[in-house]
Amino acid sequence: MSEREVSVDRTPLIVGNWKMNHTRATARAFCAELGELHAERPLPAGIEIGIAPPFTSLDVVGDGLAELPVFLAAQDVHWEPSGAFTGEIAPGMLSELGCRMVIVGHSERRHLFGETDERVARKVAAVRDAGMVPILCVGETEDERDADRTRAVVESQLRKGLGKIQPGAPERLVVAYEPVWAIGTGRVATPQQVEEVHGFLRDVLASIGGQAFAGGVRILYGGSVKPGNAAGLAVLPHVDGFLVGGASLEASTFAELVHLLGGAPETGA
Numbered sequence: 001m002s003e004r005e006v007s008v009d010r011t012p013l014i015v016g017n018w019k020m021n022h023t024r025a026t027a028r029a030f031c032a033e034l035g036e037l038h039a040e041r042p043l044p045a046g047i048e049i050g051i052a053p054p055f056t057s058l059d060v061v062g063d064g065l066a067e068l069p070v071f072l073a074a075q076d077v078h079w080e081p082s083g084a085f086t087g088e089i090a091p092g093m094l095s096e097l098g099c100r101m102v103i104v105g106h107s108e109r110r111h112l113f114g115e116t117d118e119r120v121a122r123k124v125a126a127v128r129d130a131g132m133v134p135i136l137c138v139g140e141t142e143d144e145r146d147a148d149r150t151r152a153v154v155e156s157q158l159r160k161g162l163g164k165i166q167p168g169a170p171e172r173l174v175v176a177y178e179p180v181w182a183i184g185t186g187r188v189a190t191p192q193q194v195e196e197v198h199g200f201l202r203d204v205l206a207s208i209g210g211q212a213f214a215g216g217v218r219i220l221y222g223g224s225v226k227p228g229n230a231a232g233l234a235v236l237p238h239v240d241g242f243l244v245g246g247a248s249l250e251a252s253t254f255a256e257l258v259h260l261l262g263g264a265p266e267t268g269a
């Protein structure tokens, strides 16, 4: 396709997005179980693993993961540092709790809560200003795919989402491709569909920040990722990991996905 194949190390990354699931009590139990699983079979080194719980469990999960190679992430954020914004959470509040990454522009925020590209762009900038890494989500609806508009939609979301920042170091950005029709539906995109869009997104990143930048930004796939389909997606050249919803809610399933991404043999240790 193009000369986008710049050899830059992209550490595989998997982030569990719990959405509006788990109480503090069940979040604590998840962490305890993940700890036991890690003691039996260590989570693989050489990949990065994150959990994005609801705001109400950030402290519990932060404490519960303290001894594990798993970092804390958040599901959303407001762009202002403080002020009269009832119900909102500021970037500094998240970094204070130890969050390293923040999901921005998830399709549920865009489609269920009216999040605009303008707001997404402000959030991306605010997360970066607070020293955290935004996970910028893009993805087309089924109608948009049927109308052959996938590329136009994800390019627009990506360009607008990055519209208020300088590209900077590639580690300071993660992009997640989540086709809306694949989220929570059990309809995972085919490896061909995923690789095509990821390659295209990398081309767009190259036109924004150059080849070295594009070669270093992690592009995650999200949408009905499960242990049964993850291995076939993880091997794709432009897939650098996963953003996982439903399959991240149980520690054993999440750990299985982590091992699949880490490439550890079944009995590894």
Ligand code: 13P
Binding pocket: 017, 106, 178, 182, 183, 184, 185, 186, 222, 223, 224, 225, 243, 244, 245, 246, 247
């Ligand atoms: P599912 O894995 O439940 O399809 O959700 C994907 C997602 O939206 C992750 O952010």
